[in-house]
Amino acid sequence: MRRRLALxxxxxxxxxLVAFLVPLAVLVSTLAAERATAAATTWAQSVATAAAQGDRDTLDATVRQANGSGGTPITVFLAGHEFLGVPAPRGPGVELAARGRSVTVETPAGREILVAVQGGGDGTMVVRAFVSAERLRQGVGRAWLVLGLIGLALLTVGIVVADRLARSLIRPVGQVAGVSRRLARxxxxxxxxxxxxxxxxxxxTALNHLAARIRELLAREREAVADLSHRLRTPVTALRLEADTxxxxxxxxxxxxxxxSVERMVSQVIREARRFDRGGAPSCDAAQVVGDRVAFWxxxxxxxxxxxxLGLAGGPITVGVxxxxxxxxxxxxxxxxxxxxPDGTPFTVELTALPGGGAQLVIADEGTGFALPDPVGRGASGGSSTGLGLDIARRTAEDSGGRLRAGSSPSGGAEVALELGPGLT
Structure with a gap:
């Protein structure tokens, strides 16, 4: 977002800047040319005034003075093929001005200001003032450079202002995203x-309301689970009494x-349901727990x-469960x-420590294997079960930072590999 706002x-x-500086640059170029042309026209008019007086000496002095200024070359074409001042070609413009019409002619080398002077006894004289192309563009490059620097400065200011604006927008948006990630965790x-x-x-504000609502709904759900699990104590107690008889x-x-075992599981469900905020990362010795449960079964x-x-690695093997x-x-x-x-089917239980920490528990049998291609899916079952057992095991593995894989064993039966992430030592 910050980059897009800057762009x-x-x-x-x-x-x-283009809409403003381009016309201004054209205007600067035009003004420079007009200024040089106006200065040349002034000298041409001054020489034309001296030529109109008919005094050759005065005209010659005026031409020398104009050319001595070093600004604009002046040439006076007299009747016939004579001229005074700076040598210059007698082009079509001069011939046109010799007919009594003052003109301005654009040439590849620059601009000619031609002033026709009539009244002399020998015919019409033409005063030519020449402005070179360099003189027409004098000062334009510097002015364009200044305009370019001004445009660059304005562009930089615009980028800085846009960046500040983007930061003021991104910072609260980033905070909202960070809180969303914390809620997801x-x-x-x-x-x-x-x-x-x-x-x-x-x-x-809406995200805060949502978080509060999620907390409220989750608390209600966990209390409902805890209440339901607590009700299971009554039939469990009845089973204990029946076992005693x-x-x-x-x-x-x-x-x-x-x-x-059932009573321990029910108690664990109640504790987990009512433990709203987990205090610290859970961990245990996988070798001891697996050994105890295999001994029970x-x-x-x-x-x-x-x-x-049974293949049980020597403990302790700390896992994040x-x-x-x-x-x-x-x-x-x-x-x-x-x-x-069926009864009599062999099975194996193997627990090994992983190189990076954690453990892998593999339970395989020599039965007929899984009835479904993806037995880990929640609610997927090929028999009369609920299909939740493997999904619960998968979530346990993933909560620890591991994973669960289910497939066929080398003998063609079912094999479940439970990888558990490392816990705190």
Missing amino acids: LAVATTSLV GDLDARVEPAGPPEIREVG LRDKDEADRVGEAVD SALAEDQDRPLS SGPELAACVDLLLENVFAHT
């Missing part, structure tokens, strides 16, 4: 200090652990005769393996 100022100022406390022209101040102690413990894998291959969020993400991925593959 607009240059274009507008240039048009004004989740900083809902960002506000604009309205400044600049009334239209831009109005935009800043089981006669098989091992089965009761296993169900109890599952209920504890290994019991179910053993019951279903699923061979489990909180422990509960990573645990929930690992549970979702492992749950997909158990839910969408």
Whole structure:
């Protein structure tokens, strides 16, 4: 915008200067030529007056005086082929003036002022005053240079004024853009200090109202999620009571652990929903979290005769995800393996540290693979699930600065690679 305003100022100022300076330059040139012509005409009239008196000595003295001034060459063509003064060709203009008509003739070399003098006994005499082309343009170059400098100065002033105006417009616009970016990053406390022209101040005020409204709506939404999650505690408590009534102690413990996991997830949802402003960047030890969750699911894998291959890099491996969020993400991925593959299907879990920080978690099975070409899309499911599990894992990875890839494993089954960005050490 700043550059465009400067170009607009240059274009507008240039048009004004051209419309003003070009006629003025032409006028200066015309005035210079007229001034030189007027001076030459004055000398020609003076010599013509002396010629009209008929005294040859007086005429000769006057011609010498005029030529001695060094300004304008004077030639007097007498009757016949004689002349006085500076030698000059007897051109068509002189022949025309010899018939009694004073004229001004333009030639490639300059301008001739021809004055016819009648009354002499020998016929009509012609006084020729010659103004060279250089004399006609004398002082014009200097005047044009001054005009050019004035035009350049005015153009510079126009650019400076346009730049100042552009700055006064760009600064508040840049502030509005900066606040918009902060809002996009989740900083809902960002506000604009309205400044600049009334239209831009109005935009800043509207953005402040929008930010306040977004904060209000988001608070309501999170409270609604928290309330809904809180209601889930009642059926979870009922499940815990039912688990306590089981006669098989091992089965009761296993169900109890599952209920504890559900309760932890519900509590995590409530905390995340009510934590309006995140205090600091989240982080955890991925090796510890993944190891704990794989140990939890290994019991179910053993019951279903699923061979489990675990490759766990030595910790700690710090990633930019909180422990509960990573645990929930690992549970979702492992749950997909158990839910969408038959009993006895082998699967692998491998966690490696990335060179630039962070970690990569790869979970692959030897089942039939994904039913859809893009299983990561939100709500996409080839079975009876909601299709939100992989999307939740994707958002968890992207929030940490990583990504999620889903495709086929080397055995033809499903493979999910979860890259997690580095956390704070």
